[in-house]
Amino acid sequence: MRTAVALLLSLAAATTTAAPLPPAARAEVDALLARLQSSGCEFNRNGSWHSGSDAKAHLLKKLDYLEGKNLVTTAEQFIARGASSSSMSGKPYLVRCAGKAPVDSAQWLTAELQQLRAPRAASAPR
Template structure:
């Protein structure tokens, strides 16, 4: 085999190895999913309502997939690429809290992320 082909193959293998989220981003995503799980809110995907614990489990699977493809590096990218809608149906995920109208999960998670970053207790839109 030609040396240039060997080098190209080695480079391809190196770039195919995906890296996990940076620690700070992973901490934010973990905190967001913990808030969703403990919020008492429900999570809608593809027309069915699920508990916060079920939502966390589902979104962790999506995060694992995205990390494996090296598609996320920030909490915002995770929200946009994995936590905002169904990759199967294209429908947005929804969050419904304590008798309030459902909001798109991207909106809910982004608001929670802002609160995490400013150090305030989560209160919106629960």
């Protein structure tokens, strides 16, 4: 009986272990957040505008939560599940850059991800 209980507890612990993003995906997310931080753009969540640095800090907290729940394995999943809208209000996040209308953060981050990947795609063997 003790052996069965110990086995069940170890299986339960194994299935609830948090998994960080794979290294390649983490590098992409880090690069996206660095771009947001250094872009000079503002980030809107729940009706308030924040700096790129504040946005990065907030999104890193959301990434940590998502990793803890094993909900992300790609940069696209991070954008969709953590960086697109408020988990509190459901309102979409926005990015506003100088002289441009605000856009959904998912659109802005996806475009930046495509730019990050473009040099790799161009140099990939065919």
